[in-house]
Amino acid sequence: MEIKNIDRYWNPVLETLPREQLRAMQFNKFKRIVEWGYNNSKMYRRIYDAAGFQPGDVKNWDDIYTVPTLQKEDYRSAQAKDPWPYGDSLCVPLEKVTEYHQTSGTTGQPVYQPDTWQDWEWWNESWAYILWSQGFRNTDRVFIPFGYNIFVAYWAGHYACEKVGCEVVPGGILNTEERLLKIQELKATALMATPTYVLSMADTCRRVLGKEASELTVRRILCAGEPGASIPTTKKRMEEAWGAKVFDHVGATEIGAWAYECSFQPGGMHANEALFLVELVDIDTGKPIEELNRPGKIVITAFDRFAQPCIRFDSKDVSMWGEPCACGRSFRLLKGGVHGRVDHITKVKGVLFSPISVEEVVRGMPQFGDEYELVVSKKGDVDVITLKVELLPQAGVTPEEVQPELERQLRLKTNLAYKIEFHPFGSLPRYEIKAKRFKDLRQHG
Amino acid sequence: MLSAQIDLREMDAIIKEVKAGILKLMELSGGMQCVDRNCERILAGIKMLEINVSDLQDVME
Numbered sequence: 001m002e003i004k005n006i007d008r009y010w011n012p013v014l015e016t017l018p019r020e021q022l023r024a025m026q027f028n029k030f031k032r033i034v035e036w037g038y039n040n041s042k043m044y045r046r047i048y049d050a051a052g053f054q055p056g057d058v059k060n061w062d063d064i065y066t067v068p069t070l071q072k073e074d075y076r077s078a079q080a081k082d083p084w085p086y087g088d089s090l091c092v093p094l095e096k097v098t099e100y101h102q103t104s105g106t107t108g109q110p111v112y113q114p115d116t117w118q119d120w121e122w123w124n125e126s127w128a129y130i131l132w133s134q135g136f137r138n139t140d141r142v143f144i145p146f147g148y149n150i151f152v153a154y155w156a157g158h159y160a161c162e163k164v165g166c167e168v169v170p171g172g173i174l175n176t177e178e179r180l181l182k183i184q185e186l187k188a189t190a191l192m193a194t195p196t197y198v199l200s201m202a203d204t205c206r207r208v209l210g211k212e213a214s215e216l217t218v219r220r221i222l223c224a225g226e227p228g229a230s231i232p233t234t235k236k237r238m239e240e241a242w243g244a245k246v247f248d249h250v251g252a253t254e255i256g257a258w259a260y261e262c263s264f265q266p267g268g269m270h271a272n273e274a275l276f277l278v279e280l281v282d283i284d285t286g287k288p289i290e291e292l293n294r295p296g297k298i299v300i301t302a303f304d305r306f307a308q309p310c311i312r313f314d315s316k317d318v319s320m321w322g323e324p325c326a327c328g329r330s331f332r333l334l335k336g337g338v339h340g341r342v343d344h345i346t347k348v349k350g351v352l353f354s355p356i357s358v359e360e361v362v363r364g365m366p367q368f369g370d371e372y373e374l375v376v377s378k379k380g381d382v383d384v385i386t387l388k389v390e391l392l393p394q395a396g397v398t399p400e401e402v403q404p405e406l407e408r409q410l411r412l413k414t415n416l417a418y419k420i421e422f423h424p425f426g427s428l429p430r431y432e433i434k435a436k437r438f439k440d441l442r443q444h445g
Numbered sequence: 446m447l448s449a450q451i452d453l454r455e456m457d458a459i460i461k462e463v464k465a466g467i468l469k470l471m472e473l474s475g476g477m478q479c480v481d482r483n484c485e486r487i488l489a490g491i492k493m494l495e496i497n498v499s500d501l502q503d504v505m506e
Contacts, residue, residue, distance in 0.1 A: 002448055002450055003449055006449045007447045011497050013451070013453065013498075017501075021504040021505065025501065025504045028504075029500070118488070121492065121493055122496070125493045125496065125497075274497075
């Protein structure tokens with residue numbers, strides 16, 4: 001067979017496979033991993049037996065939706081017992097496990113994640129699809145300004161860089177200034193970081209090194225951990241600050257790296273449908289969503305991860321299907337990337353509210369700094385949203401001059417009114433990795 | 446724009462041969478860890494070739 005644009009794709013056959021064939025392959029792989037989970041994990045067997053489900057029940061595509069979904073809580077309750085610490089979720093002998101990582105535990109007890117060497121190779125493979133699609137090549141020197149630790153973040157990115165042929169510089173425990181100096185010294189061409197840290201590094205570069213980050217040699221940045229690289233105004237700020245192309249991707253410890261933005265920057269991310277079954281389901285009913293532009297939550301199956309399989313895992317990420325991308329991939333596009341998490345998208349004054357919409361407005365107005373904070377509270381029976389912002393000293397405007405335009409854009413974007421607070425530049429919290437800019441105080445009385 | 450002729454079937458046949466060779470090597474190792482552990486690593490790489498090439502066979506025919 002003849003393959004065109006062979007250099008555009010990591011796997012030019014799989015990434016452009018006609019949908020019908022892709023679905024057939026996904027169905028075969030889905031059945032295989034369901035059987036594997038049921039036969040090798042007490043956790044899956046318990047969950048499936050309780051639901052009256054047997055792997056043999058999956059006979060056609062629609063049967064996929066009858067397989068019970070897996071919650072983070074299921075992992076937690078199966079773990080912290082022998083074989084320590086993975087307990088009933090482990091599907092291989094403990095001596096086959098070569099990699100340990102864990103979730104951050106922000107929503108409770110961390111989930112322990114075992115991987116065999118083959119699973120780890122698979123993690124890196126999923127990242128190789130991402131890196132190649134974003135133009136990372138063996139001519140790149142990639143700087144990773146991240147404190148490597150028990151969390152999976154950027155470990156797989158590091159190994160996948162090696163697989164793709166890049167030269168990797170581990171920027172581990174250096175501070176921000178030292179990292180910038182090392183990027184400058186080595187003439188690094190690419191970077192991987194959270195959007196918050198990408199902007200923070202650019203700010204430090206300006207303040208401490210006395211130069212713009214765009215004067216360095218970084219021309220490609222891969223973001224993760226926060227949705228910023230899929231928010232057009234935040235992406236624009238990062239791209240202008242660094243003079244680089246900025247790309248998004250999404251992954252999770254229990255799942256793998258399951259979606260990525262390609263070099264066409266189509267305003268969304270491709271679900272990697274070669275390695276994952278990515279379902280979009282109605283948040284309330286769990287029914288599958290196939291139509292475009294309708295938000296739902298993502299349920300994911302990793303086809304080829306075996307030590308602790310991830311089968312119909314409720315990611316709680318919210319997104320929507322979009323129009324196909326011009327890059328030629330048949331992998332579906334998640335328009336706008338991940339819009340947030342089900343537990344962050346909340347009703348305020350009866351209106352569905354996503355904090356990401358506010359970021360899009362604040363970062364779209366050049367008078368404001370990168371930092372902001374959102375607090376939802378209750379005054380009597382009324383919800384109040386307070387937006388704290390900082391004016392850039394060089395903007396040369398007063399709060400009174402910009403407030404009406406900020407309020408107008410916020411209302412247009414979110415259909416809500418805000419109490420605006422102006423804070424001195426540099427006084428709002430700065431974050432090194434992931435930011436916590438949204439606080440909902442209503443749940444705490 | 447680069448294009449190329451590829452033969453997935455032939456590639457799959459070679460992947461199977463390589464895998465068989467590595468499994469044979471493990472049989473012959475007598476438990477030599479320097480052989481077994483390196484073979485384990487190679488098998489993990491072969492699995493990625495299976496995912497990228499061999500697993501397509503069923504739906505391409």
